[in-house]
Amino acid sequence: MKALSFTVAAVALAFAAPTFAEDEVVTECDILVSHPEDPERVAPGVDDVLLLAGQAACEAAVAADPENRRLRYQLGRVLFYSGDASKSLPHLEFAAEAGSMQAQFVLGYITDEAFQGIKRDACKVEDLWVRSARQGRFAARVSYPRHVAHGKFEGCDIQASSSEIMSFIDAARGQADGYYQQILVEEVAATYAASDHAK
């Protein structure tokens, strides 16, 4: 349980301004499992997910609407928190491929960290994060340039040009919420500017 709590805390990222989609049906899955920082969420989001109730709600919601990328991400989220990566990953993969910028970032993050025995794959992370950053996810807009600057995508096709990466950082400046996010963006800007990729 302790290890699980750590994983939950590690994946439960900070807060974003709410941008609820008004025309979406809010399901029990949304209420119990949506992520506070998912730009596509339709409920406020929760940091501490009730695992059994959340899983049941999201399985029912996905059964009723299997193509819904938000619900598929949320089912993947609760399954991952439950420590069931093998069941979680297909849902996260589906959501990421269907265009969920939150799923793209999170799938990249857990792949980068090799959580729960997931195989580390830098080039997969690069591909997921560039798509998430292009769609506007703040976490990807800081993590992608930082990884490029630190050479973490060495050997991969780095899909974003230096000017596009600078545009990610500039956009992140406007999205930063609070003191630590602001100075993180400035750190990333300075680190990227000094990197070989920027020159």
Next chain:
Amino acid sequence: MRPLTMQNRVRTTVCVLTVCGLALGGVAPTAAMAQEMVTTCDRLAAHPEDPDRIIDGVATADVDQPAAIAACEADLKADPGNPRLTYQLARVYFYNGRSADAVATMEKAAQAGHRQAQFVMGALITNNRPDASDDVCDAEMWWSKSAKAGRLAAQVSYVRHVTKGLFDACSLNASKDDMTSFLDNVRATGGGDYYLRLLLADLTEDLAAYTGG
């Protein structure tokens, strides 16, 4: 924690029995929260990130400036020199555009040892705010005090400025060991946040490079 006056001892007794227990529901308890009386100034002007606040705190956008200034000025008359109330009055002066009053009042709170005020003094200086000192070494002094007193934002900011050479002209008040312990403390208390962990990783690397270790 400053010594309690007789007036505050009486208030404290009342507080322990009544108001504080109700007002602080859901807030992580601190020593200050358990012992000090919650005033109107606290309710209207406490900063959510002030580690010495005794109530949840009010977001910047939600501060009722005229009411908060009146309350904090009145509460300070009843308890002159209270560092927390002095800081909170300075905070609202600042939001209200009273820059000179804000800086002078903030400095009083900082000199009285209020670590949030010390952090803010450093931030005002490094951001070149009007009426603040133009000597970056004053920021070094305030942030070193605040960081040593445990304010996370000062611990992060101090290491960041030192490793970037922004305090090169100053005599440093924190040693390499102090800076290492600052980052250890941030890691221990705030390391669950993704963005703070990224920042810590970079600062740890920067500090190692700066100190040659």
